[in-house]
Amino acid sequence: MTTTSAPDEPPSVAMTEESYGALRASHALWAGTSVLITDRRGRVLLQRVTYRPTRLLTGGAVDRGESPARGAARELEEELGVRAPVTQGLAVDWVSPSGRTTHPAMRFPGEILHVFDGGAWDEAQIAAVRPRPGEIDGVDFVEPAELPALMSPGDARRALSALRARINGGGPVFLEDGLPIAPTVLDRLGVLSTARARHHLPFHHARRVPDGLPVRQSWVWAFAPDGRVLVLLEPGTGAACLPGGTPEPEDRADPETTLVREAHEEAAAELTGTRYLGYLSDPGEPCARVRYAAALTSLGPATADPATGRTYVRILATPEQAVEFFDWGPPAAEQLQAVHQARGLLGIPRAGRQPVTELSSPTSW
Template identity: 50%
Template sequence: MPQLTDEAVPEQGGAATDEHRRAGTWMTPEAYGASRAVLWTGAVVLVTDVDGRVLVQSVDYRADRMLPGGAVDAGEAPSAAAAREVREELGVDGCYRRGLAVDWIPADTPGFPAGMRFPGEILHVYDGGTWTQDRIDSVRLPPQEITGIHFAEPADLPDLMDAGDARRALSALRARINGCGTALLEDGRPTVPTALDRLGVLRTRREPQHGAWHPGPVPARLPVRDRSGWLFAPDGRVLLLIDRATGAAQLPPPTAAPAAGAVELGYRHGDQGVHARTAARLTGLPPAADPAYARLLATPEQVRELSDWGRAGDDELAAVHTARTHLSLPAPPRTPPTELPEPGSCW
């Protein structure tokens, strides 16, 4: 911030006081105020349902879908604006204080009419949490402006929303999964990308596995489609594979790395066969066998949030934590998933 003075700043070549000879830029309050950038301020709310789909709404003044939210009024706090907008647009009361992202939207962003003289905007994205069906059923739309809502698969957002809005929503959703605080964005892109951002996780539709969860071994009469493992590192996180080409997340096969204490955790029975799960403690990690996949360590909750497992996913998650306790491993705190080095690790 420049130093301020109530006196006029001498023109070049004019007389200068001792104060004006000091190092630094001297400005009157009026000149300083006129020099500051003028930006709009907005606030939106990211809400998901229990399946990890994002709430978007249709409006009567544009074709693109949008997150709930809008402009921050003069003298209004952004969090208060977020609560007001959700109440006005959806008829749902709430308090949204956890920021997921703050985005700088440049003045030359396409789509704004020239007569609007869009100066750029600082947009706050708040966490609206996960809404149950009862809360969704309580939505009451106003007589105009909002024409409908639906919950969209994260990978479908670029097809439904303006490109910048979709980037911002996906970055905010990854920030929520990371659990590392508010992400700073510039035109929807994180200034410090995490592993989930760099790998473009959630840009591809998740594979649905909505079959009921059954604990224990797979009965001999049932065909096994695939086997995957909850492979625990010593800190209680688990190994997760990310397809570098698509950003798709999946659990590794049980044989992906040396492990000990393996147990048959359970299985999910769907139309295409059985998805069998085991749990074990990693004893090491060999060099990456397939460079097409990145290897991350993530909490079990993060794996759940990156997957489309339906309500039975909660039952599987409970079984995973029971197995973790049985293996005498700690409950990991939520931190951003960590990409493992190609040469592997040894514990």
């Protein structure tokens, strides 16, 4: 028996329309849709539902004849009472028959599940949420690293993959049982699976560190010529940091010397045009955490940081992408503004949204 290669082709002479339709129907799958929403801090909206112990993204089954995008918008309104357009896809997941735990009586045939981007909601949008009575007990915004503890394994994998795709900005990704078929460096290292560094500390733009306030940390926003910055990822956890670190005696209490030394030790990075941005004050520990901007001139071969023994994975990301790797709270916006002001003074263009780039080989600019 022969069949056609595409559903819009007419059946071959060896198969009637009825038998061809029956064959295609026998291969039917479920279709689902969901919406990934975060707050402005990058925490993910999860629903507490009445019918299962684990939490869910907003979403559900696609109705007969309904497109996944329309289904996502409908579920958003039905479950949260929010009307909003759903136009940007993040992921398409093939959930295999063995990739979901279901009762045998359901005869689960597999599912194609779409994940759409619901955006980063502000306080007014969050206040407008009205969970559906009898189905949704409530909603919470949770750290990405908490998803595996709160969701089913497949749902957590899918949500994290979709969140990484949103940060990466390379368009929708294709998943199999929640995992990308073409993993990026963010997927490979499990970025966001480990708790993000949390520093909700006031940022003092361009102010000199007050006398008597010790400097505990010196970090740098190191710009490549295309306007992206160097971010370091820990190989075992995917945790992110900017180049920099703790002052050592040989730095002679000079924060700029600290960051130049640390950038070289951690990332084999050489800098020029260093500009002071300001500092973070820490009410819990009277100290200053200073921030600089500089231009990258070269990266040598990646070597182990002598302080930690780790060989960091080096990536270039836009400043906006870099901020999403951390939980810095509202002060992040003011620091980001200072970063772009310094970028302009360095004569470096603003980078457009684009996928991150891993820098595995020595590079000069």
